[in-house]
Amino acid sequence: MPASPVPALPVLPPRFPRARLWTMVGGGLLGLAVLAAGILVVWYRSTYNVWPGEQASQRVHWCGRDYDGGGGADPVQTWRQISAQAPWPIRPEGSYPPLTWSPQRLFAAVYPAADRSPYSCAELVYLRTGPDQYRTYSLLGGP
Secondary structure, three states, rough: OOOOOOOOOOOOOOOOHHHHHHHHHHHHHHHHHHHHHHHHHHHHHHHOOOOEEEEOOOEEEOHHHHHHEOOOOEEOOOOHHHHHOOOEEEEEEEEEEEOOOOOEEEEOOOOOOOOOOOOOOOEEEEEEEEEEEEEEEOOOOOO
């Protein structure tokens, strides 16, 4: 049985070599990747109020809401101080901001599980800024 002939690749005009085609495709994909990264960085900045890699600023974004540090007279408190003023137990809720070299632990006094709706957020959140040092952030806006 004779071997079937191998189909030939389409021949491009000599003024448009294959290498140029792949260069154009690669350049287009690289451009799309840069555009997507730029959009992600701008979204991150608008959501978390810091650029990727920066520490937390005067505002914190958690639970879909923004919290303000206020810059009050006593912004840094101890665990004992924040525990004494919280109406519910304070528990760790994650790290903030998500894309940084050294994220800080985020704590919040959340409602007990029986009373908590999926849409409820704490009125105050706390960022650990050092050993036994916590900065208080209060909820911006209304419920």
